[in-house]
Amino acid sequence: MTFAQEVGQRLKQARKEKGLTQTQAGKAINQVQQAYVKYESGIIQLDYEKMAKLCKLFDCSADYLLGLSEI
Secondary structure, eight states, X not given: OOHHHHHHHHHHHHHHHTTOOHHHHHHHTTOOXXXXXXXXXXXXXXXXXXXXXXXXXXXXOHHHHTTSOOO
16 A cells, blocks of 8 residues: 555545545535545645645644554
8 A cells, every 4th residue: 555545544534534525525625526536545645735724624633644643
């Protein structure tokens, strides 16, 4: 599994824990659902701005999304 895929799994887990759809998460970072799916699939990587917005949306740290912590 690639690093981007691991981050994608964390994104998916955090999104589901908040009870959000991919469409809702995508809108939070000004992306359509089809583009957001690529982040969760590990096809493309998040830039800093999008990661910061998703951390706020999911109420988690960037370290968590990057797999550096469990919180």
